[in-house]
Amino acid sequence: MPDDTLAPRRSRGQRLLTPLRRLITGWWFRQSPSRQDRLATLGPLISVLLFLAAIISAFWYLRNEEIERESESVKRDTEIAQQQIRLRLIENQEQLVRIAREVVTRQIDAHEFSAQAQAFARERPELTHVTWLSARRDRRSSVGAAGFQADGLMSADGSDPSMPMPNQSNAPGVAFEAAKDRRQPVYSPPFIDTNGTTVFQLHIPLIDRGGFAGVLIAEYTVEALLRYYVPSEVATRHSIAVLDATDQVVSSTVTPMPGQGLRRASLLHDVPLAPALNGLVLRGQGWRTSIGLINNALFWLVLALAGMTVWMLLGTWRHMRRRTQIQNALTLETNFRRAMENSMLTGMRAMDMDTRISYVNPAFCAMTGFSEADLVGRTPPYPFWPADRREENARLLQQELQGKSPSGGVEVKIQRKDGSQFDARVYVSPLVDTRGKQTGWMTSMTNITEAKRVRDQLTASHERFTTVLEGLDAAVSVLSVQPPELLFANRSYRLWFGADPAGHALLAGGQLSGTTSRRGGLGDGQDEEVDDYSGLPAEALTDIGSDPREVYVESLAMWFDVRARYLQWTDGRLAQMLIATDITMRRHAEAQAALQAEKAQVTSRLMTMGEMASSVAHELNQPLTAITNYCNGMVSRVRADSIDKDALMAALEKTAKQAQRAGQIIHRIRNFVKRSEPQRQPAHAADIVEDAVELAGIELRRRNVAIHTYVAQRLPQMMVDPILIEQVLMNLLKNAAEAIDNASLPTSRRHIELRVVPKHSAELGGQIEFSVTDMGPGLPDEVLSRMYEAFFSTKADGMGIGLGLCRSIVESHQGRIKAENLYNGSLVVGCRFAFTIPVTITSEHLRADPAGSAQRTEPSTP
DSSP states (O other): OHHHHHHHHHHHHHHHHHHHHHHHHHHHHHSOHHHHHHHHHHHHHHHHHHHHHHHHHHHHHHHHHHHHHHHHHHHHHHHHHHHHHHHHHHHHHHHHHHHHHHHHTTSSOHHHHHHHHHHHHHTOTTEEEEEEEETTOOEEEEEETTSSBOTTSSOTTSOOTTSOOTTOOSHHHHHHHHHHHHOSOEEOOOEEOTTSOEEEEEEEEEEETTEEEEEEEEEEEHHHHHHHHSOHHHHHHSEEEEEOTTSOEEEESSOOOTTOOOOOOSEEEEEEOTTTOSSOEEEEEEOOOSOOSTTOHHHHHHHHHHHHHHHHHHHHHHHHHHHHHHHHHHHHHHHHHHHHHHHOSSEEEEEETTOOEEEEOHHHHHHHOOOHHHHTTOOSSOTTSOGGGHHHHHHHHHHHHTTOSOTTOEEEEEEOTTSOEEEEEEEEEEEEOTTSOEEEEEEEEEEOHHHHHHHHHHHHHHHHHHHHHHHOSSEEEEEESSSOOEEEEOHHHHHHHTTOTHHHHHHHTSOSTTOOBOOTTSSTTBOOOOOOOTTSOHHHHHTOBOOOEEEEETTTTEEEEEEEEEEEOTTSOEEEEEEEEEOHHHHHHHHHHHHHHHHHHHHHHHHHHHHTHHHHHHHHHHHHHHHHHHHHHHHHHHHTTOOOHHHHHHHHHHHHHHHHHHHHHHHHHHHHHSOOOOOOEEEOHHHHHHHHHHHHHHHHHHTTOEEEEEEOSSOOOEEEOHHHHHHHHHHHHHHHHHHHHHTTOOGGGOEEEEEEEEEEETTTEEEEEEEEEEOSOOOOHHHHHHTTSTTOOSSTTOOSOHHHHHHHHHHHTTOEEEEEEEEETTEEEEEEEEEEEEOOOOHHHHTOOGGGSEEEEEOOOO
């Protein structure tokens, strides 16, 4: 019957565990073999650690349970001792209350009280004495501990500490007053009696007809209470002590050795000394009988065995992990070598000492067309040797086996299985095992058919390239950096400089190390010392070109346009290549063009002054007329003797001032039209504008045109030719005045604005802009597109070189010039010419205050 009931339970348990078992089995087989090994190694380690944790927990639990059990025993014994003492004190108190009642009702006198007190004291060894005191603290009777009359106790002279003296704060006095006030029994605090023993008193008040008649005092010794009323079995098991309010031991059931203190107990339990409740505490003390975990030899033995097991498992795990790592490394290395051998294009062949083929890789089989089975085990002659070259290939093989083959390998003809042939390069090296013994030979073979074809093509291309370089009119040379060696020089270089590398250094301007030359005709007396770029990567230098340079070779009296570049020579050395083109004819043409441009500038200034001749004559006529009038007036007044010295001096000063004015006009015109070489110098825009406006003012006043100038403050200096910039401003101002005058505009539109302001743009950087704006009819679109063309002019008598010359002057100063019409809707209301000169602009220049800048207006005069 029991078997019949267990069978269904087992089947249900198996059905419940089957999914869990499948889950764990599936998870286990999904892990990799290395992970399974790792988990199989970590399983025992985890089991040992769990076992060690269980042992420690068991020790800890048993220790705590034992401590708890001993604590309960200490608590129980302490409470038993407290109960025994409490019962004894209550019993004594009841007997004393009965005696006190008899004393109050006068059933007994002092003699009878002494008899009862003696009987009472003889049965109670814990009492030191029983005393009857009156309300005035007079001793009526006193019985000692032995039960005899003790007349020496409780003396009124104050020498007995047990006597409750009035007006004193001793323990008996405090209890006496408390019993008197409360009218009920009172226990006094503990104190030391005349014998040096710790005692406390019980005061029973005597109440006669509602009045206080005295007290009965029973004095207890703490030591006797512990000795007689703590059960012996309790004192045997644990130490019971009485402590005062300062936690000092008053008495104990255990007496320490002389000079030694009691060892502090680990288990304590405190209860009050009831029913006294006078500050005394009954303390039970216990010590653990079992040793702790630290001193338990069995615990340390188990811990040592578990640690040793863990250490051995860790060592086994590390050993298995190293073996797994080595196995994985070997597997990776084998797979890597196999993949490398299978994927490389170089054919590999291994032979034993008898030149029998023992191994070929897939590349060798693919290269020859023979399978591995066709080649392994074959000896010379091999099937891939051509029939007509077997003797030659055998000789080359023996030469290679003897170590006489060149380091670069040998070229041989190989025949494929289909009969076709190709060129191959073969390298042979000894095959040595791990013990250093040669076991055969390893041969590598590379198909060089395509490389040989490319090499032939490169050779032909090199010949063609060399032919082209030799036919160039420019000198091409290549010089290595270290050491300075001329690597290549074409025909033009050899024609001009020969095979001397000093010509390359001269063209390079001394930009190559070690190219110091002192040979006559090429750099005599010059030392070119340049950084040799040692330590710099060649790739970085070859990617960097250099700006073209124009070099004059004095010995040849020729100009060259030189372009340099660093390159890596065929042998890996860093070299510098120069291409020097003869530009002597171009330089001569540029010099002639510059001379013609200078003449055109002077001619333009002369033409401007020629056009302004009438205005200049009118301008000079005014001071000359004034000088004539001053002189005639002075002559007339001198003849009439009607002029004094002061008047004569004033007239002469005015005459000199007019002459000085005429001289300034002539000097300014002479400086403007004189021919001089262009000379750049630091100049201020305000000075150039002032001189240009002074000269142009003559023409503007003649044409009745006003000019407004605006020059920003704190403008930076310009490096320009002041005369040329002044010429550009003169041309623009004169053209604007002519446009206004020819259009016969009203007075409201007969003015020109000249502005000079700083500007800055991301493309051009800092610059100063000069702009001339007029309110004339503007320029047609055709004129705007052609006005800078040479000899194009809208004037009937114009030569068409003014604006073109202005553009050349501005662009020679790296500036730009532009013209634009001003519109009011679709109506043209003026024209604006502006040109810029590059300078260095700071934030201070851009913050120039327009209100504080110089502004001047020339009035219109007929």
